[in-house]
Amino acid sequence: MIYNDIMPETYIGSTTASLKRRFQKHKNASATFCDRKIYKLFNKSNWSMCHIVLLENVKFYDRKELIKRERFFIDLLKPTLNCVVPFRTRKEYRTDNQNSIRIKKKEYYDNISSIKYECDCGRHIQKGKKKRHVLTKYHQNQILKKLKNQPITI
Numbered sequence: 001m002i003y004n005d006i007m008p009e010t011y012i013g014s015t016t017a018s019l020k021r022r023f024q025k026h027k028n029a030s031a032t033f034c035d036r037k038i039y040k041l042f043n044k045s046n047w048s049m050c051h052i053v054l055l056e057n058v059k060f061y062d063r064k065e066l067i068k069r070e071r072f073f074i075d076l077l078k079p080t081l082n083c084v085v086p087f088r089t090r091k092e093y094r095t096d097n098q099n100s101i102r103i104k105k106k107e108y109y110d111n112i113s114s115i116k117y118e119c120d121c122g123r124h125i126q127k128g129k130k131k132r133h134v135l136t137k138y139h140q141n142q143i144l145k146k147l148k149n150q151p152i153t154i
C-alpha cells in the first residue's frame, strides 16, 4: 500500500519485486503517466511525502492467488486511488458506482424531458410534462374543438 503524509489518499497494489523497486517504478511512471489519478495526486504533494508499506507477504504458486489477496485488501481498506479493481465483475462495478450511474441517468432523463414538442392542441410543452398536460382543461377543450371542426367523412 502507498499512502501519503498529508492526504487521505491510498493505493493498493501487488508486486513480485521488492517494495523499494516497486516504489521507484511508481515514481518513475509518475513523470510519464502524470494524468493518472494516483500520480496526479501524489505528484501534487511531492513524493517525499509518500510511503510504501507491506500489507502482507503472499506465498503463491499461481499469480492469481496474489491478485486475489490484492483484491481482498482493496475490498477491506477501500483505497481511494485504485481505478482498476482486479476480478471485479460488471455487476460489482455497477454496485460500486451506483450513485454516479444514478446521477447520469437522472441527467439523461432531465435532458429528455426538457425537450419541447408540439402537442395536438397546439401548445409547446416539455416531453416530461405530457402526462400532466393532457389532463388539463385547456388541452382537452382544444382537442374537442379540433374534433368538432373536423369535416366528417362517411
Ligand SMILES: [Zn+2]
Pocket: 119, 120, 121, 122, 123, 133, 134, 139
Ligand atoms: Zn395539448
